[in-house]
Amino acid sequence: MQASDRVTIADVAGASGVGIGTVSRVINGAANVRQATRAKVLKVIEQLAYRPSHLATALSRGTSRTVAIVVPHVTRPSAVERLAGALAVLAERGYATIVCNVDTASQRDQHLAALTARHRADGVIVMSLALSPDHLTSFRRANVPLVTVDLAARSVPHTVIDDVAGGRLAAEHLLALGHARIGFIGDRARRGLAATGGSTSSERRRAGLYDALRAAGIGVDPSLTRLGPHGPASAEAMAAELLAMPDRPTAIFAASDTQATGVLAAADRLGVRVPQDLSVIGFDDIEPASLLRLSTVRQPLQESGAEGARRLCALLRGERVLPLRQVLPIEVVQRGSSGRPAGQSRQTSCRSGSHSSLNSALEAR
Amino acid sequence: MQASDRVTIADVAGASGVGIGTVSRVINGAANVRQATRAKVLKVIEQLAYRPSHLATALSRGTSRTVAIVVPHVTRPSAVERLAGALAVLAERGYATIVCNVDTASQRDQHLAALTARHRADGVIVMSLALSPDHLTSFRRANVPLVTVDLAARSVPHTVIDDVAGGRLAAEHLLALGHARIGFIGDRARRGLAATGGSTSSERRRAGLYDALRAAGIGVDPSLTRLGPHGPASAEAMAAELLAMPDRPTAIFAASDTQATGVLAAADRLGVRVPQDLSVIGFDDIEPASLLRLSTVRQPLQESGAEGARRLCALLRGERVLPLRQVLPIEVVQRGSSGRPAGQSRQTSCRSGSHSSLNSALEAR
DNA sequence: GTGAAAGCGCTAACAC
DNA sequence: GTGTTAGCGCTTTCAC
Numbered sequence: 001m002q003a004s005d006r007v008t009i010a011d012v013a014g015a016s017g018v019g020i021g022t023v024s025r026v027i028n029g030a031a032n033v034r035q036a037t038r039a040k041v042l043k044v045i046e047q048l049a050y051r052p053s054h055l056a057t058a059l060s061r062g063t064s065r066t067v068a069i070v071v072p073h074v075t076r077p078s079a080v081e082r083l084a085g086a087l088a089v090l091a092e093r094g095y096a097t098i099v100c101n102v103d104t105a106s107q108r109d110q111h112l113a114a115l116t117a118r119h120r121a122d123g124v125i126v127m128s129l130a131l132s133p134d135h136l137t138s139f140r141r142a143n144v145p146l147v148t149v150d151l152a153a154r155s156v157p158h159t160v161i162d163d164v165a166g167g168r169l170a171a172e173h174l175l176a177l178g179h180a181r182i183g184f185i186g187d188r189a190r191r192g193l194a195a196t197g198g199s200t201s202s203e204r205r206r207a208g209l210y211d212a213l214r215a216a217g218i219g220v221d222p223s224l225t226r227l228g229p230h231g232p233a234s235a236e237a238m239a240a241e242l243l244a245m246p247d248r249p250t251a252i253f254a255a256s257d258t259q260a261t262g263v264l265a266a267a268d269r270l271g272v273r274v275p276q277d278l279s280v281i282g283f284d285d286i287e288p289a290s291l292l293r294l295s296t297v298r299q300p301l302q303e304s305g306a307e308g309a310r311r312l313c314a315l316l317r318g319e320r321v322l323p324l325r326q327v328l329p330i331e332v333v334q335r336g337s338s339g340r341p342a343g344q345s346r347q348t349s350c351r352s353g354s355h356s357s358l359n360s361a362l363e364a365r
Numbered sequence: 366m367q368a369s370d371r372v373t374i375a376d377v378a379g380a381s382g383v384g385i386g387t388v389s390r391v392i393n394g395a396a397n398v399r400q401a402t403r404a405k406v407l408k409v410i411e412q413l414a415y416r417p418s419h420l421a422t423a424l425s426r427g428t429s430r431t432v433a434i435v436v437p438h439v440t441r442p443s444a445v446e447r448l449a450g451a452l453a454v455l456a457e458r459g460y461a462t463i464v465c466n467v468d469t470a471s472q473r474d475q476h477l478a479a480l481t482a483r484h485r486a487d488g489v490i491v492m493s494l495a496l497s498p499d500h501l502t503s504f505r506r507a508n509v510p511l512v513t514v515d516l517a518a519r520s521v522p523h524t525v526i527d528d529v530a531g532g533r534l535a536a537e538h539l540l541a542l543g544h545a546r547i548g549f550i551g552d553r554a555r556r557g558l559a560a561t562g563g564s565t566s567s568e569r570r571r572a573g574l575y576d577a578l579r580a581a582g583i584g585v586d587p588s589l590t591r592l593g594p595h596g597p598a599s600a601e602a603m604a605a606e607l608l609a610m611p612d613r614p615t616a617i618f619a620a621s622d623t624q625a626t627g628v629l630a631a632a633d634r635l636g637v638r639v640p641q642d643l644s645v646i647g648f649d650d651i652e653p654a655s656l657l658r659l660s661t662v663r664q665p666l667q668e669s670g671a672e673g674a675r676r677l678c679a680l681l682r683g684e685r686v687l688p689l690r691q692v693l694p695i696e697v698v699q700r701g702s703s704g705r706p707a708g709q710s711r712q713t714s715c716r717s718g719s720h721s722s723l724n725s726a727l728e729a730r
Numbered sequence: 731g732t733g734a735a736a737g738c739g740c741t742a743a744c745a746c
Numbered sequence: 747g748t749g750t751t752a753g754c755g756c757t758t759t760c761a762c
Binding site for chain 3 (some may be wrong): 013018019020021022025031033034039056058059060061062118119
């Protein structure tokens with residue numbers, strides 16, 4: 001048994017006394033090989049510890065069965081859930097998956113440029129990322145199949161949710177509970193990155209909130225909207241601002257569960273009880289949301305990645321993928337962080353009444 | 366401008382009136398090309414929208430500048446942090462990174478087997494995974510450079526922390542605060558997966574706890590140790606058991622922050638105040654820990670992935686990587702979830718005194 | 731059934 | 747400087 005490094009199909013052919021064509025047939029399980037020949041070749045392969053060269057196979061076949069995923073901020077729970085959903089589908093179908101994390105616009109451009117090289121990846125999935133017309137054009141010109149997730153791109157198959165409707169759902173949930181002053185905590189769009197189709201999902205969710213407020217005849221108070229960098233710390237600071245207002249909101253809608261977590265922390269620090277003094281609703285339904293009893297708008301994160309992967313696979317099989325725009329369902333999940341505002345305690349929706357908030361708990365430590 | 370698909374280096378050479386060797390030199394920025402020639406070739410490349418075939422280049426060079434990372438349970442915060450650390454280093458050095466998520470032993474074996482194929486990846490990083498001698502052997506025989514992270518493997522460069530010491534640190538922190546009855550919540554080793562070198566990190570942390578208890582002359586009460594599946598829900602259930610004991614612990618050490626989160630939730634549900642009635646310390650220092658005011662043993666997760674990547678790169682450059690065993694530092698981060706047990710309030714180490722626990726807060730909703 | 735040979739698209743060594 | 751050629755290690759006709 002020698003090192004499989006440097007052992008080629010020719011070595012196997014030589015040692016088995018057959019041609020390399022036959023060895024190739026054996027490797028690929030072609031039918032037209034005599035049983036005895038097959039056995040002999042397999043034995044030699046075993047003895048020589050022969051492993052086919054993936055590169056040679058791929059070059060010869062013209063495909064490496066590799067796809068690439070471009071995803072921003074991979075450490076965020078929503079991103080990693082999507083990624084995991086896609087990885088599972090792709091692995092099951094025998095695709096290797098290159099993961100390109102991007103935290104800056106220049107990283108994004110670099111990765112996208114690299115992926116339009118010939119034979120780099122059979123196809124590409126782009127998630128939650130601003131894609132310029134130029135980007136789209138280079139993929140088209142390079143003839144690299146592309147699908148997107150959490151991002152609408154014209155003439156490219158995309159899997160999304162209706163963020164505006166999601167914002168509306170969150171708002172309607174709070175409105176139904178009797179809230180009239182509803183604050184919003186969301187992302188300040190960073191130049192270039194994290195924007196999708198001209199607006200971020202945070203921005204669209206805010207739009208949905210405003211829609212609902214107007215529809216309810218309440219109108220929008222811009223002073224209740226705060227935008228800042230993503231992340232719990234920033235959300236906490238912004239929520240603290242809202243809670244310090246003389247006429248503070250009775251409810252806050254956060255554009256993501258991560259930010260909602262920050263809102264809970266802020267309420268805590270200020271001794272504001274949730275949900276008695278403040279209702280909070282987030283977006284995404286990431287794992288910790290359930291533990292924190294956070295009401296939220298759930299979107300199928302893993303499933304979105306899985307669907308993106310399935311659609312890319314279909315594309316790679318040469319199928320047409322229709323409809324181009326796939327919209328996944330969302331729903332409100334009510335937990336303990338949302339309830340009727342003070343003075344409207346009739347028919348309280350939450351399970352119990354007199355408790356300290358997560359927030360005051362946090363402050364305690 | 367035609368599709369770059371199917372345009373080869375020969376086409377460029379033909380259209381520029383030069384040989385393919387010259388085109389190759391231009392592409393790779395070789396010095397010995399006349400300026401005029403270079404310009405002409407570059408213009409044609411532009412016009413034809415030529416993109417070199419990655420597969421052809423890689424096959425010819427014998428390397429694809431691709432590495433693979435095998436990581437279990439990629440959605441866990443600790444895993445994704447490590448992954449992100451590695452991705453950043455690898456991207457910066459021009460390596461594409463294949464990510465193989467594994468949730469079962471069979472997925473692990475499948476991925477590891479695939480990665481020992483010739484030319485699949487230039488090198489492999491395995492994280493937090495049980496690696497059998499057979500696995501090690503096949504990598505060695507296949508001549509595929511291998512490093513591990515959060516996993517000791519003999520004769521393979523590995524980046525780890527001292528989990529036993531970490532357990533000891535956590536214990537000593539609690540002991541110093543005056544705790545004597547210290548519970549432990551950890552993973553029940555799942556057959557095959559998630560075990561490293563015969564024992565899981567959870568198991569080693571527990572061993573460290575026991576060491577410290579014995580060293581303190583307190584001894585070990587096995588009834589205070591609970592093992593179960595990873596995840597906050599399971600941890601919550603186990604913690605609830607501990608807290609229901611007649612002589613319940615005054616402190617609980619959880620093998621991970623994720624599990625510690627479950628402990629906090631359990632305390633909440635039972636109306637046990639943290640840290641007054643119960644101190645909690647976790648392990649890892651993942652992002653939410655700070656928000657939850659969770660005391661913890663911090664380990665450099667991103668850095669561990671980055672170091673693994675750096676060491677693999679060194680290996681790929683042909684350098685010897687020494688020492689084989691790289692141990693990263695850990696430290697206790699005290700936050701609000703740990704304090705003196707009731708009746709020992711003198712010189713309390715935590716910031717404030719009379720607060721409700723996260724736990725009671727959670728119950729409230 | 732099986733062997734020989736022509737690609738796949740590039741790099742690199744070698745001539746000129 | 748630049749063109750030519752021999753690989754890199756497979757798959758896949760096409761004869762036999």
